[in-house]
Amino acid sequence: xxxxxxxxxxxxxxxxxxxxxxxxxxxxxxxxxxxxxxxxxxxxxxxxxxxxxxxxxxxxxxxxxxxxxxxxxxxxxxxxxxxxxxxxxxxxxxxxxxxxxxxxxxxxxxxxxxxxxxxxxxxxxxxxxxxxxxxxxxxxxxxxxxxxxxxxxxxxxxxxxxxxxxxxxxxxxxxxxxxxxxxxxxxxxxxxxxxxxxxxxxxxxxxxxxxxxxxxxxxxxxxxxxxxxxxxxxxxxxxxxxxxxxxxxxxxxxxxxxxxxxxxxxxxxxxxxxxxxxxxxxxxxxxxxxxxxxxxxxxxxxxxxxxxxxxxxxxxxxxxxxxxxxxxxxxxxxxxxxxxxxxxxxxxxxxxxxxxxxxxxxxxxxxxxxxxxxxxx
Amino acid sequence: xxxxxxxxxxxxxxxxxxxxxxxxxxxxxxxxxxxxxxxxxxxxxxxxxxxxxxxxxxxxxxxxxxxxxxxxxxxxxxxxxxxxxxxxxxxxxxxxxxxxxxxxxxxxxxxxxxxxxxxxxxxxxxxxxxxxxxxxxxxxxxxxxxxxxxxxxxxxxxxxxxxxxxxxxxxxxxxxxxxxxxxxxxxxxxxxxxxxxxxxxxxxxxxxxxxxxxxxxxxxxxxxxxxxxxxxxxxxxxxxxxxxxxxxxxxxxxxxxxxxxxxxxxxxxxxxxxxxxxxxxxxxxxxxxxxxxxxxxxxxxxxxxxxxxxxxxxxxxxx
Numbered sequence: 175x176x177x178x179x180x181x182x183x184x185x186x187x188x189x190x191x192x193x194x195x196x197x198x199x200x201x202x203x204x205x206x207x208x209x210x211x212x213x214x215x216x217x218x219x220x221x222x223x224x225x226x227x228x229x230x231x232x233x234x235x236x237x238x239x240x241x242x243x244x245x246x247x248x249x250x251x252x253x254x255x256x257x258x259x260x261x262x263x264x265x266x267x268x269x270x271x272x273x274x275x276x277x278x279x280x281x282x283x284x285x286x287x288x289x290x291x292x293x294x295x296x297x298x299x300x301x302x303x304x305x306x307x308x309x310x311x312x313x314x315x316x317x318x319x320x321x322x323x324x325x326x327x328x329x330x331x332x333x334x335x336x337x338x339x340x341x342x343x344x345x346x347x348x349x350x351x352x353x354x355x356x357x358x359x360x361x362x363x364x365x366x367x368x369x370x371x372x373x374x375x376x377x378x379x380x381x382x383x384x385x386x387x388x389x390x391x392x393x394x395x396x397x398x399x400x401x402x403x404x405x406x407x408x409x410x411x412x413x414x415x416x417x418x419x420x421x422x423x424x425x426x427x428x429x430x431x432x433x434x435x436x437x438x439x440x441x442x443x444x445x446x447x448x449x450x451x452x453x454x455x456x457x458x459x460x461x462x463x464x465x466x467x468x469x470x471x472x473x474x475x476x477x478x479x480x481x482x483x484x485x486x487x488x489x490x491x492x493x494x495x496x497x498x499x500x501x502x503x504x505x506x507x508x509x510x511x512x513x514x515x516x517x518x519x520x521x522x523x524x525x526x527x528x529x530x531x532x533x534x535x536x537x538x539x540x541x542x543x544x545x546x547x548x549x550x551x
Numbered sequence: 552x553x554x555x556x557x558x559x560x561x562x563x564x565x566x567x568x569x570x571x572x573x574x575x576x577x578x579x580x581x582x583x584x585x586x587x588x589x590x591x592x593x594x595x596x597x598x599x600x601x602x603x604x605x606x607x608x609x610x611x612x613x614x615x616x617x618x619x620x621x622x623x624x625x626x627x628x629x630x631x632x633x634x635x636x637x638x639x640x641x642x643x644x645x646x647x648x649x650x651x652x653x654x655x656x657x658x659x660x661x662x663x664x665x666x667x668x669x670x671x672x673x674x675x676x677x678x679x680x681x682x683x684x685x686x687x688x689x690x691x692x693x694x695x696x697x698x699x700x701x702x703x704x705x706x707x708x709x710x711x712x713x714x715x716x717x718x719x720x721x722x723x724x725x726x727x728x729x730x731x732x733x734x735x736x737x738x739x740x741x742x743x744x745x746x747x748x749x750x751x752x753x754x755x756x757x758x759x760x761x762x763x764x765x766x767x768x769x770x771x772x773x774x775x776x777x778x779x780x781x782x783x784x785x786x787x788x789x790x791x792x793x794x795x796x797x798x799x800x801x802x803x804x805x806x807x808x809x810x811x812x813x814x815x816x817x818x819x820x821x822x823x824x825x826x827x828x829x830x831x832x833x834x835x836x837x838x839x840x841x842x843x844x845x846x847x848x849x850x851x852x853x854x855x856x857x858x859x860x861x862x863x864x865x866x867x868x869x870x
Contacts, residue, residue, distance in 0.1 A: 228762050249768040261759035265781040275767035322763075 176239030176329040178202040178225065178362060183234035185220050185386075193232070194220045196386040207356055207363045208391075209377030211370055213409070217386035218366045222332050225364060226255050238329055254323035255332040259339065260315045262307040262322075268294075269303040272321040293325040296355070313344045320352070324359065331356060331363040337372065349376060370410050374398070382406050399529070400545035404496070404538035407452045407531060413482060413507045415452045417496040418467075419535055427451050427532070429493055430467035432525035434550055440532050440541040449541070450496065450533040455482060457528030458508040459551070460516075466525030467493050469506050471518055483508045483516055485524075527551040604843075611635065611840035618835055634840030647837075658812050659841075662820040665809075666799055666845075669735045669816055673798035674791050676739035682787065684741055685749035686775055690761070700750075706743040719807055729810045738798065745790055752786045753779065785859065792856050796849050817845045 180200040186193040195217040202208045210218040223229040225236055227248035235244040243251050254275075262271050269290055270277075276286040294300045297317040307315055316336060323331055336352070337345045353376050356363045367373055373380045374394040381391040382405070390402035394410075401407035407415045421428050426435040427449055434451060436444075469485035484505045487495060495504035508524060510516065529547035533540055542548075609627050610618065617629030636642045638659055687693075688700045718737045727733030756779060764778045765771075780787070802818045809815045824838035 226762075226766060228765070248762075248766045253766070255763065255766050257759040257763060259757055259759055261757060261763040263760065263764075263778060263782070265784065274764075278768040278773075322767075 176241075176362060177204040177206075178330060178364065179237045180221070180225075181235045181237070183221075183224065183236060184232045185217070185224055185229055186232045192386065194386050195224065195383075197234070198386075198388055200381060200388060200391060202362060202364065205360045205362055207353070207365065207376060207378045209365045209367060209373040209380045210383060211367055211373035211380055211409075212383035212389075213368060215385075216383040218368075218383050219334055220386075221383070222255075222334055222364060222366045225330075226253060226332050227251055252329045253332055254326050254328040254330075255334065256316075256319045256323050256336045258335040260307075260319040260336075262315060262318055264307055267304050267306055268299060268310070268318050268321075271307065271318055272299075272303075272325050275322070275326050289325050290321075293321040296324070297321050312340050313348060316340060316348060320355070324355070324361075329362065331361050333363065333365045335367055336365075337367070338369075345372075352376065371412060374410065380410075382409060384409075396545075399547060400540070400542075401452070401531065402540055402545060404450060404452065404533045407533070407540075408496075411454060413455050415454050415531070416458070416506050417533070418451045418453070419448055419494040419496065420451060421492065422447050422449050427530075429525065430491070431464045431523065432461070432466040434526055434530050434548060436532065437542075437548060439543055440548075443541045444532075444534065445536070448535050450535045450538070451526075452531035452533060453526045454529065455507045455509040457526055457530070458506070458524045459527040460508075460510075461523050461525040463523055466523040467491065467506075469522050469524055471516060471520040471522060472505065473518060474514070474516055476512060479512050481510050481512050481514055481516075483510055483514075483522075485522065525551070604846075607839045607843050607846075610835055611843055613836055615834060615836050631836065634834075634836035634838075635844070637834070637837040638841045638844055647834075659820075659844075661812055662815055662817040665731055665814060666817040668731045669801075669805070670795050670798040672732070672735035673738050674795045676735070677741060677745050677794050678787055678791055680739075681741045681745035681790070682749055682780060682783065683775070685746045686753055686779060688746065689750045689753035690758075703743045703746055707747065715804065715807065718804070722808055728808050729814050730808075731814050731816075733808045734805045734814060734816065735798075737804065738801075745794065748790055749783065749786060752783055756782060788856070789859060792852055792859075796852065799849055817841075821845060 178200075179202070180198045183195060183198045184193050185195040198217075198221060200208075210221055212218050220229055224231050225238075227243070227246060231244050235242055237243060238251060238253065263274065266274065272293055273286050273290045276289060281289075290303070291300070294303055297320055299314070299317055299321060302310060302314060302318075307318065310318065316339070319336065333352070337348055340348060349372060352365075365372075365376060374397075377394060379391055380394055380397055382389040382397065384405050390397060390406045392400070397406060397410045401410060401415075404417055408417060418429060422436060422441070422444065423433070426433045429451065436449070440449075468488055468491060470488060471483055471485045473484040475482040475484065484507055486505055487493060495506065497504050506524065516522065527550060530550055531540060531545075531547050532542065609625070611634045612630055612632065613624075613627040614629045614631040614633060617627075621628040633642065633646075637647050640659055688696060688703075714737070722728060722733045722736060725733070725736075727736060760778060760782075761774050764774045769777060800818060801816075805814075805816045806819050806822075809819060812820075821838060821841050824834045824841055
C-alpha cells in the first residue's frame with residue numbers, strides 16, 4: 175500500500191488543441207478512497223490511465239509511494255485496475271481470470287489457488303469459479319473483475335466507472351460492497367465516475383475535474399457545503415444548485431423582494447455591481463407575495479416524502495438564472511415536503527432560508543475566503 | 552412442492568367447451584407465392600450442387616465399357632468397384648487394362664501424403680503469419696500502416712493467374728521445383744484475404760482486455776499468444792478450414808511446379824486416369840472414383856464445420 179501523488183501532470187494527445195489533463199497536482203494518502211468525478215471529456219479517465227501507465231505523461235511526474243512511476247511499465251507499477259466493461263478474458267474460466275496475474279508472476283499453483291479461493295470467498299464467487307464469463311450475470315462479472323484486482327494484493331486499486339454497466343438497483347448494492355471491501359483491505363483506491371451520487375457516497379475525498387483542470391478536491395461534505403466555484407456548486411448535488419445572477423445593493427444581493435446580506439470580505443473581492451448567488455433546492459422557501467422572487471410553477475415532481483418544484487422566472491424578473499448546459503431554459507428548483515398543495519401554473523414568491531453561496535459572475539470563483547456559505551433566515 | 556387446487560362448492564365448476572380441432576394445433580402459415588418460389592429456387596440450387604457428386608458416384612461404380620454403351624443411364628449401367636480398386640492400387644495392371652483402366656499405376660498413398668503435407672504447411676503457415684500481420688494492422692501504431700494495409704487489400708484484387716509466372720520464377724530460383732515446399736511456399740506466408748479477415752476480428756476485441764493483460768504483467772508478445780489468439784479461436788478455425796480446403800483443392804500451381812511422384816499432389820495425380828494409351832481410352836470409372844476419394848476428406852471437413860464457417864463469416868461481415 176502506498177500514497178499516490180500527481181506532480182504538475184499534463185497529458186496532451188497528438189494534434190489536440192488543448193491538454194486532456196492540465197497541470198494536475200493531487201496528493202492521495204495511503205489507504206484513501208479518492209473519487210475523480212466530472213462530466214464526459216473532463217480528463218478523469220485519462221488521469222487514471224496515466225496512473226496505470228496506459229497513457230503517456232506529457233509533462234510532470236507521478237509517484238506511487240516513494241517510487242517515481244512516470245515512465246515505468248504498467249506491469250511494474252504494482253497496481254490493479256477494474257475496467258468499465260470489466261475486460262475479463264472470455265476464453266478463461268473465472269478461476270483462471272482471477273489467477274492470471276499470479277500465473278504470469280509464476281506463483282506456485284498451491285499458493286495461487288489459495289489466493290484465488292480467498293478472493294472468491296470474499297466476493298461470493300466460489301460456486302462460479304469454473305464458469306466462463308459469458309455464463310455470468312453483469313453483477314457477477316463485476317465481482318470477478320474485482321477479484322482479479324484484489325488477488326494481486328496491489329499497492330493501489332484503480333477503478334474506471336466499474337458500476338456503469340449495472341442496473342440502478344445493483345449499482346447501489348455494489349457501491350456499498352466496493353466501499354466496504356476497499357476499507358477492509360485498506361488499499362489506496364482511485365475511482366473514476368461521472369455519477370456525483372457515487373462520488374459523494376463512496377469517496378473519502380472527491381476530486382472534481384472540468385476540461386482537464388482540477389476544480390476542487392475535498393471531502394464530500396465540504397464539496398457540497400463549500401464549493402470552490404460555480405461549476406462544482408452546480409455539479410455536486412442532485413438536483414443541482416440554483417445559481418442566480420442579481421444586482422448588489424448597499425445592503426446585499428437583491429433577489430426580488432428578498433435581500434441576502436453580502437459580507438464585507440465578499441464585497442471586496444467583487445468587481446462591478448452584480449454577483450452570482452448559489453442556493454440549493456432545500457434552501458429555498460415559499461414566502462408572502464412581494465417578499466422574494468416571483469416564479470411560475472412549471473412542474474411539481476412528487477417523490478413521496480419530498481417533492482421538487484420546477485419553476486421559471488417571469489420575463490421582467492430582476493433576477494436571471496444561469497443557463498444549464500443542456501440548452502433548456504434554466505429553472506428554479508425548490509425542495510418542498512411531499513403532498514404539497516402547490517400545483518402547476520401557480521405563482522409563488524421564493525426567498526432563501528439557509529445557506530447561500532456568492533460567486534464572482536465573471537470567473538465563477540467562490541467569493542468567500544474559506545468558501546463558507548452565508549446563512550439567511 | 553405440489554398444491555392441490557381447491558374448488559369452492561358454492562361456485563359451479565365451469566363446463567369445459569370442446570375446442571375446435573384446428574385451434575388445438577398451431578396453425579401453419581399459408582405458403583405465400585414468394586416463399587414457394589424461394590423453396591423451388593433453393594431445391595434447384597441443391598440439385599445442381601449435389602448432382603455432380605451423384606454422377607461421380609454413379610460413374611465410379613460402373614465399368615468403363617458399360618459407360619460407353621449407355622452413357623446417360625441414371626444408375627450404374629454395369630455395377631463394379633474396379634474404379635476404387637484401381638485408385639487404391641488393388642488391381643494388377645492386366646486387370647486394370649481389361650476393365651479399360653489406365654496402364655500407369657497410381658501411387659495413391661504417396662499423393663495423399665503430399666497433399667496432406669502441402670495443405671498442412673499452407674494452413675499452419677498462413678494462420679500464424681496472417682494472424683501476426685493482421686494484429687499489427689489492427690493494433691500496433693506504426694508510420695504508413697494504413698497505406699500498407701491499402702496495398703494489401705489491393706492485392707486481393709489481383710487475379711491469381713497474374714502471379715503464377717513470377718511465383719514460378721521465384722520458386723525455380725530457390726531450387727524448389729518438384730518439391731512440396733515449392734508448392735506450399737507462395738501461399739504459406741500470407742494472403743490478403745486472411746489478413747483482412749483476421750484484422751476485422753482483432754479490431755472488435757476490446758482494447759481494455761489487452762490493457763488488463765498488460766497490467767497483469769504479460770508482455771506484448773505474450774498478449775498476442777496468450778490472450779488475443781485464444782480469443783480468436785473461432786475465426787482462426789474457420790480460416791484454417793477454408794485455407795486447408797483451398798490448398799487441398801489447388802490444381803494449377805502444383806501442376807506447374809511438380810513433375811514427379813515425389814511432390815505430386817492428389818489433384819494433379821488424378822490426371823493419370825485421363826491419360827489415354829493405345830490400348831485404352833480415358834478411365835472414367837477410375838477418374839471418378841479417385842476424384843470422389845480425393846474430395847471426401849474436404850466434404851467431411853465442410854460437413855462438420857459448415858455452421859461455424861457460415862457463422863464466423865457472417866459475424867465478421869455484419870460487424
